[in-house]
Amino acid sequence: MLESSIPTTRPMTMNKTQESSRLAVLHALEILDTPPEAAYDNITQLAAEYFRADSAVIAFGDETRVWIKSFWGEAVREMPRANSIFQLVLEQDGPVTIPDLRTHPRFRDHKLRFRERSMVFAVSVPIRATDGEILGNLTIFSERPRLPLDPQELQSLERMAEMVTSQLELRLLRKQRHPEKEIKSAADKRASWPQSSDLRRALESGEFVLHYQPEVDLATRRIVGLEALIRWNHPERGLIPPMDFIPFAEECGMILPIGDWGLSEACRQIRRWMRQNPQQDAPRVCVNLSARQFLRTGLADHVEALLMQSGTQSRQLGLEMTESSVMPNVHTAMEVMINLRALGISLSMDDFGTGYSSLSYLHSFPFDVLKIDRSFVGRITDGAQPLQIVRTIIELARILNLTVVAEGIETVEQYRMLTQMGCQCGQGFYIARPMPAEQIDSLLRLPGRVLPDPDVLAAQGFVA
The missing domain is CATH 3.30.450.40 (GAF domain)
Incomplete structure (x- = not known):
């Protein structure tokens, strides 16, 4: 040979x-x-x-x-x-x-x-x-x-x-x-922190980390999936939430390498969980895609290569995209999603209700999960109108045969009302906060992966 x-x-x-x-x-x-x-x-x-x-x-x-x-x-x-x-x-x-x-x-x-x-x-x-x-x-x-x-x-x-x-x-x-016109003068350039060089250095130094928030079946509190959420573990500023650096990463173009790192790390972590407990399936992990990631050419090829390199099964990976990412270029978005679904990957429409909310396109797109935006969930106890909006979204998901996930559940009353309306799954601080993979390990070892009551989890440090 x-x-x-x-x-x-x-x-x-x-x-x-x-x-x-x-x-x-x-x-x-x-x-x-x-x-x-x-x-x-x-x-x-x-x-x-x-x-x-x-x-x-x-x-x-x-x-x-x-x-x-x-x-x-x-x-x-x-x-x-x-x-x-x-x-x-x-x-x-x-x-x-x-x-x-x-x-x-x-x-x-x-x-x-x-x-x-x-x-x-x-x-x-x-x-x-x-x-x-x-x-x-x-x-x-x-x-x-x-x-x-x-x-x-x-x-x-x-x-x-x-x-x-x-x-x-x-x-x-x-x-x-033939130099291109300068869009901004030097005086107009962004002077606030972070700069693109800070993001590049953080990526090279391994300062980005993923935390994972459980998604549960609301009727049983069984963990059905995890959402991967990026954090920046800055050596001086501590743990920085995504809203403090992701918007600028989108602006300066660093969102692509950062997003690719997030996808790769999620696949690697799924593989670690598979090795730790080969008798039980690793949980499905959902990763948020930015608009630039979602609409770039070759996304399905890139994801397929990541799955092959990490040894991750496609059914263990979910991708989430917002309405605002999908709707501006419907035909391209449809082609991308068809290619991703052909790989066996779960697709979620994130923050539903905050963007275009085109029902005709939602019917056509190959989504299998619909996520209700936290802004609606947070108001369902405020009166009849917010409650009716959420009830309508849940019914819409049922008609389209989509799994519905409520985001941002923060109180026992919200949890109870969503369960009574037939919402299948949910996530939020009331259930469990985003946490490092090491803490998720403990939750995945629970019998049947069923979370105890929030008070019990709080006593163990999992919920604030």
Whole structure:
């Protein structure tokens, strides 16, 4: 059996300064989070035909993902950076040959697949900036084992990668020759905390954490799922709630790498719970998607790759999106959701009632969960009108065969009224606060995963 020709020496590790410098070049090129570009297709076609390969890829890697700029053979958009061939090229600071992906330790547990095609052989060379920093990689793939490239062939592949570098130089020259208008002057730029550099540093330093809030069957108090909620564990400011940094992350573009981290971490945590108790299913964990995450190209491919890499079953992952994310681009949203549902992932409409509330579109979209916004739940004891709104939403969910979840249950009276109206599930401080995974471990070990009364949980420190 052919063994990988990747060196067995300790791989090169980039320090934070090198990584920041590399990312700065990529952001200056504005080549990330954009669709594939025809300018690179001639190079991938040349590589595939010259080496008689089944596919050829040009890609660039940011903090968490590898963005595909040209793919000769398939229309893949992006994939996670962890355990990618790009990551290997970055670690080795040079070409990488993998004679058999099926036996390589990074890929043998999950086949490297592009749609329905399983790849076996790969050779990848770095795409460098003019100062030598690795920005991406050019890779050729074959569906069958083959001999490694000889030195002359490898040099030819590197020459093709240099053609990509030339394209990048032209891209920068065009940007310098025709700079875009400045939307804001320096005086108008955001001066408040946090800055985008703070968010990037927090991501690189591992300061973001996920807390999990139980969703329960209101009739039995049995845990039926968990909602993953991000927090920023700042070394000086302590635990920072999402409303204090997520809006700016949306504004400055950091929401994509932060959101990708959240998705990856949720999948990893599901896998940990599976290992801790293999006799019992891990709980379904729901992750909130931002509007930019939801509508970007290739979301289903990205999620599928995360599931494969983490060993998580699709039925254990749920994705939540708001009405405001879905309604502005209905046709794109429908396509994205159909692809996600085809993977077996649960889809929830979050904060229902606060946005467009288009009943015709709700009937068409492939949601399986409807979440009543906390603003309605919080007012159901205030009079007939708020109560009737919630009752109508619950009835609507029943007609559409959707599971309904009430958010923000904070009192015993709200809990009682929702149960009497036929609301199936709920979450809120009255039931259990968001908490670290370590505390969730204790709740998952309860008999039948049934939560005791709130007073008992409060005595144990789970509820304020």
